[in-house]
Amino acid sequence: SAxxxxxxxxxxxxxxxxxxxxxxxxxxxxxxxxxxxxPGQSLTLIATANQGSEATYESGFxxxxxxISRPNLTFSTLTVSNMSPEDSSIYLCSVGETGPNxxxxxxxxxxxxxx
Amino acid sequence: xxxxxQSPPDLILQEGxxxxxxxxFSDSVNNLQWFHQNPxxxxxxxxxxxxxxxxxxxxxxxxxxxxxxxxxxxxSSQTTDSGVYFCAGVNTGGFKTIFGAGTRLFVKA
Numbered sequence: 001s002a003x004x005x006x007x008x009x010x011x012x013x014x015x016x017x018x019x020x021x022x023x024x025x026x027x028x029x030x031x032x033x034x035x036x037x038x039p040g041q042s043l044t045l046i047a048t049a050n051q052g053s054e055a056t057y058e059s060g061f062x063x064x065x066x067x068i069s070r071p072n073l074t075f076s077t078l079t080v081s082n083m084s085p086e087d088s089s090i091y092l093c094s095v096g097e098t099g100p101n102x103x104x105x106x107x108x109x110x111x112x113x114x115x
Numbered sequence: 116x117x118x119x120x121q122s123p124p125d126l127i128l129q130e131g132x133x134x135x136x137x138x139x140f141s142d143s144v145n146n147l148q149w150f151h152q153n154p155x156x157x158x159x160x161x162x163x164x165x166x167x168x169x170x171x172x173x174x175x176x177x178x179x180x181x182x183x184x185x186x187x188x189x190x191s192s193q194t195t196d197s198g199v200y201f202c203a204g205v206n207t208g209g210f211k212t213i214f215g216a217g218t219r220l221f222v223k224a
Contacts (some may be wrong), residue, residue, distance in 0.1 A: 001160070031210055037156075042201065043214045090156045094212065102146060103163040104203070104212045109156045 002027055006093050006107030013083055013114050020079045021110045023093030028073035030097045034066070037090040037109075046091075049076040083114045117142045117206040119215035126220045128192045136187040136218045138202030146205040146212070147178050149187050153198050161187070161200075192222045 003026040013019050023032065032049040047055040047068055055068035070076040080087055093107040118141040128134055140147070149161040162169050162176040164185065169176055173192075178185040189196055199217045206213070 033211070042216045043158075043203075045211055045213070048211065092158065096210065096212070098210050103160065104146065104148060104205075105160065106150075106158040109158070111156055 001103070002029060002095050002105050004093060004095060004105060004107040006110055008110055009108060010111040011113070013112065015084050015114055017083055018079055018081045019083065019112060020077050021091055021093075023076045023078070023107055025074045025095055029095040030073070031095060032070060032076045033094040033096070033104075034068060034076070034078045035092045035094060035106075037092065039088070043092065046078070049078075080112065083112075085114045088112055088114045117144055117204055117213055119202055119204055119213055121200075121202050121215035121218050123218060124216065126218055128220065128222045130192060130194060130222055130224050132192050132222075133188070133190045134192060134220070136189070136200055136202075136220075138185040138187070138215055140183050140185070140202075140204050142183075143207040144180070144183070144204035145207055147180075147185050148203050148212070149176055149185070150201040150203065151196075151198050152201060152217075158201070189220075192220075194222045194224050196220060197222050 005024045007022045034046040035043045037043045046061045047057040049070040051070045067079045090109045092109045096104040120139045151159045164176045164178045166180045173190045175188045201217045202215045203212045
């Protein structure tokens, strides 16, 4: 299974600022995803990070708010822009492969508090 | 898209008790998985179980894909089993993992 390192593990940020979260994988992977988990809720997919092209966003998420980069097959970043207290959540990076029988793995998450 | 429903939403157990968590999923699903999220927020892979039965220590899981459900069994529960258990799946032909709402488990000493 892939080893996924996510940084930072937690942060407290002022409203109106931006935070960039990094996700590093120890091997090349086809698929990388970013999820948000609001307090007491389940995980919601933000976007699929595509290597060398723009990310594919899910309904309700936009690039201006959550810009994503994926410069290669082992690394991706998610930026939470112009933060408000409603952005306080756990953000998780996930990796997987295409195909019918593959398992998804997750980073340890970034716990973000916006004050 | 697929829908993933979990029950019960909350569960309180006395240490040593057994329990069964259920996951119902719509449409055809590949890559059915069970996760445990610990109090620190880390998501731990428990089982990758598109079909059949698997066991790992006190935990076991069964997926009946034709009837679109999966069960997670916890035997002789311990306080360290507390947390949220998520079921998740990927729709056939897709690649995005969709999560159920979770079962919040608290095991009392």
